[in-house]
Amino acid sequence: MDISESPAKRIRLTPPIDSSSYLDTNADFVAFDTSEDNLQAQSHTSIPTSRFHGFTRREDPRHRHDKPKSKHSLPETESWLLVKTKLGRRFVHNVKTKESFWRIPQGLQAAVDAFDIEEEKARNMQWSEDQLKLMRQQEKLAQTVTSTLDRRRRSESLQREDEAAMMAELAAQAEYAEEQDARKAALAVADIEPRGYLGDASDSEYEYIEVTDTEGEGEDQDEQEELESDEDNNAASAEPIPPGPVDFGEDDIAYQLAMMGESYGLDPEEYQEAEDERDYDQEANGLALSDQEAIALFNQMLDEHEISPFTPWDKLIADESAHSIVFDERYTVLQSSRARKEAWDQWSRDRAAAVKVQRATEEKKxxxxxxxxxxxxxxxxxxxxxEFKRKFKRESEMNDRALQDKDREKLYRDLVAKLKLPESKRKDELKVLLKAVPEEAGRRTLPSKILSNVSLYVLPQHAKDELFRSLHFD
Structure with missing residues (x-):
């Protein structure tokens, strides 16, 4: 079938391009390969057209809004510029002749290639600088993190060393305190231990020999040796003294006081006077208290300190303030902690029951x-x-939950209304109210009915006092 006979399929072909018209703008087309062979091969080809609209590539409607973005001078040229558009295309422009070509002329290809090489080198250089800058930032960040971790490790190690040194110092102090306590205890025991006491077998070498003055200062040496031999025989024949504590009597204590007085250079009259005062105090105190009397004295202490019966015993004895019961002399009237706890339990139960009864029988105000x-x-x-409510809104009487706000407002309005009346009329109203109280009941206290009446609060105090005296109110 002949194409010319089909009007619906007519195709308008592009006329061939002569090599002489290479720089013709109507035949301008940018090829992908700008080599000389490719340009010659494409010199007689037609410009591709759009598939659907029939536009040439130069006339593509997508390129209508494309505009130049940047311009670059080509090396070794004076009047030619390489222009790049927003869509990524480029063309050459002659600033003298004002001509522009999408297809790069053959004479400018070397300059354009040199420009591309320089641009690639610039991009590579910029990429290298960016990478180097990024590496430096990462290295700096890594150094910062490493230094922070090192400082933290050093601080932790120093803290552990300080804790170890502190624990060692505390242990040394505790050990020193234990040694001092043991030494003081040993000295105290040594001071009160009688010199004639034979505690252990190791102490058997110490003997107490009483020496008395005799009239015959020049006793015979033989008699002295006989006495010593007799004492040795008696000590050997006597039964061994069992180890353990020995009970001291008043004579032993008096002897120890005398020996301590001699060692400290005290006059015997001084500690004798102290002993006499102690005996006098014991006589003044009388006999020892019985269990019931001690419990009663302990309960009296609890009452005087006004302790709540609902307070735990542990919290009570843990109080170290100056007013604590622990520092009261009556606290030790009961010898053991168990006895004090039992007395406290009984007292707290009785007191709690009394408080509950009092609260139940107490009239609500x-x-x-x-x-x-x-x-x-x-x-x-x-x-x-x-205005009054806003002025006194922070007062406790204005925020009492036992009284509603509407009741407060009503009482305020009633009281203000009575304050506007003459004083004589207010006095007459209160007089009538007080006369209603029967004399047989005794006019010592006002009943709650009068105490909650507004008329009682609208008179000055001196006027109320005169009225009370005239009606024989105490």
């Missing part, structure tokens, strides 16, 4: 009494309720 007393001192006829 009317919250209006405290509020009316507060109004009598602060209420004013010049203040409306919102």
């Amino acid at each position: 009317d919250p209006r009494v405290a509020y009316l007393s507060f109004l009598a001192a602060n209420a004013s006829t010049k203040l409306y309720w919102p």
Whole structure:
């Protein structure tokens, strides 16, 4: 079938391009390969057209909004520039003739290739500098992290060394304190131990020999040896003294005091006077207290200290303040901790039961009494309720939950209304109210009905006192 006979399939071919018209702008087309052989092979080809719209590549509507982005001078040329567009295309432009070509002329290809090589070197150099800068930043960060870890390790090691040194010092102090306590205990035992006491077998070499003055200073040596031999025989024949503590009597204690007085150079009259005072104190104190008397004295101490029966015993004895019961002399009237604990348990149970009974039988106070007393001192006829409420909103009487806000407002309005009345009328109202109290019941205290009445709080104090005296209120 002949193509010319099919109008619907007519194809308009591009006329061939002559080599002489190489620089013709109408035949301008940028090839991928700009070598001379490729240019000659493409010199007689047609410019590709769009598949759907029939546009040439130069006339592609996607390139209508493409604009130059940058320009670069070509090496070894004076008037030619290489221009790059926003879409990544490029063309050459002559600044003298104002001509531009998408297809690079043959004479400029070497300059463009040299420019591409220089641009590639610049990109590689920039990439190297960026990589080097990144490596330096990473190295600096690594050094910072390493130095931080090193400082932390050094601080931890120094802390462990300090803790070890502190523990060693504390252990040394504890050991030194134990040695001192043991030494003091040994000295105390040595001071009170009688010289004639034979405790262990190792102490058997020490003997106490009483020497008395005799009239015959020039006794015979034979008699002295006989006496010593007799004492040795008696000591050998006597039964060994069993080890263990020995009970000291008053004579032993007096002897020890005398020996201590001699060692310290004290006058016997001084510690004799102290002994006499001690005996006098014991006589003044009388006989030892019985168990019931000791418990009663212990309970009296608890009552005087006003201790709550609901306080735990451990917390009570752990108190180290100056007012603690531990520092009271009556605390030791009971000898053992168990006896004190049992006395405390019984006292706390009795006291808690009494408190519960008292709370159950105690009459509940009317919250209006405290509020009316507060109004009598602060209420004013010049203040409306919102102003008064805002002025005294932080007072405890204004925030008492036992009284509702509407009740407070009503009492305030009633009291302010009565304050606007003449004093004589207010006095008459209170007089009528007080006369209603029967004399048989005794006018010592006001009943709650009168204490919660507004009329009691609208008179000055001196006027109320005169009225109370006239009606025989105590």
